[in-house]
Amino acid sequence: MILNIDPGIVDWSRAQFALTAIYHWLFVPLTLGLSFLVAIMETIYVKTGDPEWKRITKFWMTLFGINFAIGIATGIILEFEFGTNWSNYSWFVGDIFGAPLAIEAIMAFFLESTFIAVMFFGWNKVSKKFHLASSWLTAIGANLSALWILVANAWMQYPVGMKFNPETARNEMQNFWDVLFSPVAVYKFLHTISSGYVTAAIFILGISAWFLLKKRETGMARKSILVAAIFGLIMSLFLAFTGDGSGYTIAQYQPMKLAAMEGLYKGQKANGLVLFGIPQPGKKAGDGKNNFVLKVEIPGLLSLMGYRNVDAFVPGIEDILYGGYKPEFQNVPPAEKEIAFSVSEKIVRGKLALTAFGDFKKAQKAGDEIAAVKADSTMKANFAYFGYGYLQSPEEAVPNVVLTFYSFRTMLILGFYFILLFIIVLYFHSKNQLQDKRWLLWIMLWTIPLVYLAGQAGWIVAEIGRQPWVIQDLLPTRAAVSMIETTSVQITFWLFAVLFTALLIAELMIMTRQIKLGPKDGGTK
Amino acid sequence: MMFESLSLLTLQQYWWLIISLLGALLVFLMFVQGGQTLIFQLGKTETEKKILVNSLGRKWEFTFTTLVTFGGAFFASFPLFYSTSFGGAYWVWIAILFCFIIQAISYEFRSKPNNFLGQKTYEIFLFINGALGTILIGAAVSTFFTGSQFSIHKENLAELANPVISQWQGPAHGLEAILNWHNIALGLAVFFLARILGTLYFMNTIDEKTILGRAKKQLLVNTVPFLVFFLGYVIALILTKGFAVDPASGTVSMEDYKYLHNLLAMPVVLILFLAGVVLVLWGIILPLWKFEKSASKGIWFAGIGTILTVFSLFLLAGFNNTAYYPSTFDLQSSLTIMNSSSSHYTLTAMSYVSLLVPFVLAYIWYAWRSINRKKIDAAEMETEEHTY
Numbered sequence: 001m002i003l004n005i006d007p008g009i010v011d012w013s014r015a016q017f018a019l020t021a022i023y024h025w026l027f028v029p030l031t032l033g034l035s036f037l038v039a040i041m042e043t044i045y046v047k048t049g050d051p052e053w054k055r056i057t058k059f060w061m062t063l064f065g066i067n068f069a070i071g072i073a074t075g076i077i078l079e080f081e082f083g084t085n086w087s088n089y090s091w092f093v094g095d096i097f098g099a100p101l102a103i104e105a106i107m108a109f110f111l112e113s114t115f116i117a118v119m120f121f122g123w124n125k126v127s128k129k130f131h132l133a134s135s136w137l138t139a140i141g142a143n144l145s146a147l148w149i150l151v152a153n154a155w156m157q158y159p160v161g162m163k164f165n166p167e168t169a170r171n172e173m174q175n176f177w178d179v180l181f182s183p184v185a186v187y188k189f190l191h192t193i194s195s196g197y198v199t200a201a202i203f204i205l206g207i208s209a210w211f212l213l214k215k216r217e218t219g220m221a222r223k224s225i226l227v228a229a230i231f232g233l234i235m236s237l238f239l240a241f242t243g244d245g246s247g248y249t250i251a252q253y254q255p256m257k258l259a260a261m262e263g264l265y266k267g268q269k270a271n272g273l274v275l276f277g278i279p280q281p282g283k284k285a286g287d288g289k290n291n292f293v294l295k296v297e298i299p300g301l302l303s304l305m306g307y308r309n310v311d312a313f314v315p316g317i318e319d320i321l322y323g324g325y326k327p328e329f330q331n332v333p334p335a336e337k338e339i340a341f342s343v344s345e346k347i348v349r350g351k352l353a354l355t356a357f358g359d360f361k362k363a364q365k366a367g368d369e370i371a372a373v374k375a376d377s378t379m380k381a382n383f384a385y386f387g388y389g390y391l392q393s394p395e396e397a398v399p400n401v402v403l404t405f406y407s408f409r410t411m412l413i414l415g416f417y418f419i420l421l422f423i424i425v426l427y428f429h430s431k432n433q434l435q436d437k438r439w440l441l442w443i444m445l446w447t448i449p450l451v452y453l454a455g456q457a458g459w460i461v462a463e464i465g466r467q468p469w470v471i472q473d474l475l476p477t478r479a480a481v482s483m484i485e486t487t488s489v490q491i492t493f494w495l496f497a498v499l500f501t502a503l504l505i506a507e508l509m510i511m512t513r514q515i516k517l518g519p520k521d522g523g524t525k
Numbered sequence: 526m527m528f529e530s531l532s533l534l535t536l537q538q539y540w541w542l543i544i545s546l547l548g549a550l551l552v553f554l555m556f557v558q559g560g561q562t563l564i565f566q567l568g569k570t571e572t573e574k575k576i577l578v579n580s581l582g583r584k585w586e587f588t589f590t591t592l593v594t595f596g597g598a599f600f601a602s603f604p605l606f607y608s609t610s611f612g613g614a615y616w617v618w619i620a621i622l623f624c625f626i627i628q629a630i631s632y633e634f635r636s637k638p639n640n641f642l643g644q645k646t647y648e649i650f651l652f653i654n655g656a657l658g659t660i661l662i663g664a665a666v667s668t669f670f671t672g673s674q675f676s677i678h679k680e681n682l683a684e685l686a687n688p689v690i691s692q693w694q695g696p697a698h699g700l701e702a703i704l705n706w707h708n709i710a711l712g713l714a715v716f717f718l719a720r721i722l723g724t725l726y727f728m729n730t731i732d733e734k735t736i737l738g739r740a741k742k743q744l745l746v747n748t749v750p751f752l753v754f755f756l757g758y759v760i761a762l763i764l765t766k767g768f769a770v771d772p773a774s775g776t777v778s779m780e781d782y783k784y785l786h787n788l789l790a791m792p793v794v795l796i797l798f799l800a801g802v803v804l805v806l807w808g809i810i811l812p813l814w815k816f817e818k819s820a821s822k823g824i825w826f827a828g829i830g831t832i833l834t835v836f837s838l839f840l841l842a843g844f845n846n847t848a849y850y851p852s853t854f855d856l857q858s859s860l861t862i863m864n865s866s867s868s869h870y871t872l873t874a875m876s877y878v879s880l881l882v883p884f885v886l887a888y889i890w891y892a893w894r895s896i897n898r899k900k901i902d903a904a905e906m907e908t909e910e911h912t913y
Contacts, residue, residue, distance in 0.1 A: 004686040058910075065911075066633060072586075073629035076593055077622055080611060083600070084619060087612025088689050092682070094604025095867045102601035103878050105594035110885045113586035114892045120911045121583060125896045134892070165868075169679035169690065170604075172868040351685075358683030390685060479682075482612030483689040484698060492619050499623070503630055506641035513639035520910065 008486040010478045013085040016493045018463070020077050022456060023500045027071035027507075029455050032146055032193055033200025033235075034064045035139035040227060042135050046128055056220050058123075059519035060204065063511060065120060070507050074500065085489065089470055089480035096162050096173045097152055104148035112141030146196070147189050154185035156471050157462070158253040164383055166360045166376060171474070184249045188462075191242035194235050195455055198418055201232025202444075202451040205425060207515055209444035212435050217518055226429060233422035239415060244305060251306030251314070252329045254472060256397065257465035258306055259317045260404040265291045267316035267325070273301035276409070279402050285318050285395060315340070317401065321394055333384040343394035350389030353382035387474040396476075399467040407460040414454035421447060528876040536872040537862045538844070540602035543879055545839030547595045548666070549832040552715060554588035555662075556726040556824070557581050559719030561628075561655030564648060567727065567739045572903050574648070575636070575912065580730045580901050581723075582632040582913040587889070589629065601875050605677070605865035606850055609691035613675050614665070614699025621661045628654035632913045655723075656716065663715030665699075667708040669842040670762060670784070672853035674701070677860075694854040710758045717751035718831065721809060725824035728812055732900035741816060744823075748809050763788070768851035770861050777848050777856045787845045794844070798837035804830025 038061050045053035079101060083090050090097075118126060118134035126134070155161075161178030162171045173179065205228050208221035250258045258264075263279045264271070277295030303312040312328050319325050323342035330337055341349075356379035363371035391397060425444065428434045434441070468476040528536065560581045568574035600607040611618050627650035634640045635647040674694040682688050695701050702708050724740040724747070731737065767783020770776070780786070788795045808827025812820040843849035848859035866872065899905075906912055 005689070066637070069630045069633040072589065073626045076589070076625055076629070079593060079596055080618060080622055083596075083607045083611025084615055084622075085612070087608040087691055088682075090600070090604055090608035090612065091690050094600060094607060095871050098597070098601035098604050098607070098867065099871055099875055099878075102594070102597035102875060105590065105597040106878060106881055106885065109590045109593060110587075110889065113590045114889050117583055117586070118892050118896055121896050121909070123910065125898070130895065168868075169682050173871045173874070176870075176874045354683050354685070358680060361680035361683070390688065479688045481689065482608075482615070483687070483692045484612070484615050485696075488615060488698060492615075495623070499626060502642065503626075506630070506634055509639045509641045510634060510637045514637070517638075 005478065005481065005483070006486050007478070009484065009489060010481055012486055012489040012493055013481050014477060016085060016489055016496060017078075017081055019493065019496055019500070020074055020081060021459065021463075023504065024071065024074040024078055025455060025459055026452060026504065027067050027074065028146070029196035029199035029452075030067050030203055031064070031071050031142050032196030033198070034060060034067070034203065035135075035142045036197065037200050037204060037228060037231060038064055039132070039135040039139045040231065041224075042132050044227075046132050052219065052223070055519045056223060059220065060224070061119065062514055063207075065116075066507060066511050066514065068116065070503055073503065077496070085482050085484075086470070086480050087482035089475065091170055092475055092480070093156075093159075093162075093171050093471055095170055096155060096159075096179060099173070099176070100148040100152040100155075100179075104145050108141050108145035108148065110141075112138055112145065115141065143193055146193050150189045150192055151180055151185045153462075154182060154188040155179055156469075157188075157466055158182055158184040158249070159471050159474060164379075164386070166357055166379060167364075169357075169361075183245075184253060187242055187245040187249055191239065191246050192458075194239040194242055195458060197235035198232055198239055199451045199455060201228040201235065201422070202418065202447050204228035205232065205421075206445045206448040209441040210515070211518070213438065213441050213445070215435075218435060220519060222429070222434070225425065225434065229422050229425045229429065233419065233426060236415065236419045236422055240419065243412075243415065247305050248308065252331060254466060255315050256317065256320050256399065257404070257461075259315065259320060260399045260401045260465050261408040261461060262302060262314075263291055263401055263405040264302075264314065264316040265318045267314045267319045269303070269313045270300045270311050271302040271306075271314035272297035272299045273305065274405075274409075277405075279405050281402070283401070285321050285398055317398055321397065343388065343391075343397045346385045346388040347391050347394065349382040349385040350387060350391070352389075353379050353386045354389035356382070384473065387469065387471065387476050387479070390476050390479045391468065396468055399465050404461055404465040407457040407464070410457040411454050411461060414450055414457075418447070418451065418454075528873045531873075531876075533866075533869045533872070534863065536869060536876065537866045539876060540598075540866065540872055541839075541843045541849075541862045544595070544599055544602065545836050545843070546832075547591065547598055548839050549835035551588070551591045551595050551662075552718070552835045553722065553828050553831045554584070554591050555659055555715070555719040556722030556828070557585045557588045558655040558659050559716075559721065559723030560726055561651040561723075562716075562720055563723050563727075563740075563743060564651065566743060567724075567736050569735075572906060573733065573736055575906050576731055576733055576736065576901055576903060577727065578632065578635065578648075578651075578913050579906065579909075580727060583897070584726075585628065585632060589625065592625065598875075602867055602872060603860070603862070603865045604867060605691070606860055609675055609677060609860065609865075610665075610673075610850065612691060613693030614668075614673060614702060615693075616697070617661060617665055617699035617702055621658060621665070624654045624658035624661070628658070635913050655719070659716040659719045660709075660712035661703075663712035664703050664708040666715075667705075667711035667758075668702050669839075669849050669851075670765075670767070671705055671707050672768065672851040672859075673699075674854035675852050675858060676855045677852075677858040707758065707761060710754045710761075714751060714754040714758055717747045717754065718805075720747040721751060721805075722824065722827055722831065725808060725812065725827050728820040729822075729824045730897070730901055732902040737820065741812065741820075744809060745813060768848035768856070768859055770846045770848055770859075770863075772846050772863075775861070775864060777851070777859045777861070779856070783847065784841055787841050787847060790845050791840065794837045794840045797833045798841075801830045801833030801835075801837060805834065806830075 041057040115134040115137040122131050160182050161175040162173050165172045204224050208224045211217045211221040275296045278293040280289055280291050283289050283291055300310040302314050304310045307328050315325055321343050323340045325340050327340050356375045360372055360375035428437055470477045470480040564577050568577045631647040631650040677691050679690055681690050724744045727740050763785045766779045766781055769778055769780035769783050804826045808823045812823040843862050848861045850860035852858040
């Protein structure tokens, strides 16, 4: 007996996963960056022997600890939700996807959790050098865990190094190094961790600004600002660089995502990059409406950034839907090297692959070798479009354009704003005028929520922009879910929502109190 | 070149050994959970409670990380279990997850000023994690012997309307597991064992007479129900039918006294099991018998005993042609280490990663020793700057 999948289950499963991921990403970026900043501060302490630096280190370390715990709590849920809510996914790609998760635990989590204990409890028990090493190892552990989970995420966006095995009905890994060093993985890792570094730098900047505004702990605040602003400036420039690299990989491997990011329906040669714009509300592919109410564009820039060629043709949403253009990149399936297929054509081929897979299974059961070989070859010939077979209409291949468009602009504009802010802060700091520029101190403080907004916006681009795919071209979200009642997931969604929100409130209350209390004097002993 | 040359079956067995070992370590490390359920019973004053919480607070992350590693390693090595069990027995796993979310923040938040929910709430969170977490994990592992209701049809992938391969065949989605008395018995056995290990851990790390006196009493009080549930479960297991696999065809069938047969067919497992049980008992008896001299040694005997016992139970479930995650709905859907594993390539790659484990254990040992040279007492709670 096969019951049809309720479309509600797909939406609610996505909502639950998104909820967990959004909460997780409220805590993780700070952990990634603050761990290094604390280690840097402690290094200054060990090098100079100045007890003031020990006091500063301990203050930021306390905030690090409060934030760290809740990142763990949300992280474990994400790991297990792959199984609880995406059971079909877990089998279809578990042979590739499980490995980085396990490696993350073995390589990174133990490192992190072992040495964080030394960081917090070891001050009076281990040597200065061993303590310092522990702080660095905690930071390395945290960032290594980011590496493995981002490799896993990148593989979903650009599946490489594997082959579908119809016997086992899953994809099987062929080359671990292709998975680890795929260009998407490299850029995703670097871009994401550097966003964490910028988050932590702005967090320190903002809180230190608050101390300067209150005229408390001004020595600590000025020292912290210097470290954070230098670190932040370097990392925000690196963030821009890796962001550019990410854009280049998206153009190659996820052209639909790029089109959605730009709200681009009809592509052209020497395509411009929209700097600001208001997309047309209610615009649908093929309805002939103008796609923007208004826009400010830099000519040729999108072609240059996406294709490293000012004259390159950038396909828009309608181009990808209806096909018929010559792809610039030759990483497409052989049949599309000259002229790209329409999505309808891909759906036809996807259904061929799916049916052939079913025929293969039947033939195997019946012991019909010849039919099995035939079905297998049909399936292989069309496997590149396997996931399209599940789509119910070509339009389903288009993600939420407006949300992706605005999220991308939010991230991009804020990213450049952060660079500017670090430069201005460093300038006034060098002139020793920072404490007099109250307007700037307020801006620094209120940039804290903005850096979180930028991080969330980035993930919305990455994850909403790749819909409907959970594995690019091979498995849409609708085919990845677990077969559970929608009401069950609705209940757990709200349970998680209430619990996470309560914990977030607790975290914010504790954090703000600890900040107000300021550094303990214990460090000066 | 070492793992590449091994057969797929050997790799599958190697990974079942690792999963079993991780499961065994996890149960041992649940002394943290057991200890959390004793905070109110052993700690009557604020200082005493603080000592207890802080003694556990330096170890809880290892239990947590081991749980995450257990999940990750299971996913990487036997993904069909991951998709079938987690996606099917939804409510049991979600309940377990809830127990662990509330643990993760409780230590850090408990004694911090302005913590929104209040100290008592975080202590109750720790209690819930300790009680419900152990019982549910025990019950979930028991289904390795008692079975669950699910079907697996890989050809479903071609069904556009419902391509889900693993489907649970009961509306309770895992909650039915706790209606089976076998599963409950193992859950309670794990719960009381965790409490025993908790008391022994306190005896090893805390230097406060009043707490230790109460711990000694709790050790005795928890041993009785532990023995009842554990021995009851094991005796029933030996006498019951099990899920046998024909190695040539992969067909699963019911076999009388299957787990007894497994013990006799694998004498090493039998010896490990018996040695484990004896060590656990010795770890309990030692502090009761010579408290002054040996109380702090109990955890080592009982801990190693726990690891050996749980390890051998996992081997009993998966080795000697046994289905480790049986389906009572459709016997042929049952999971075996052969039909649910990752590919030869992935198991090989992961086997290289597993070589890191001794290194990980070594640095954990080194780091622990460096911060735990001295037992915890009331004075340290006064002077230590970072306490929970």
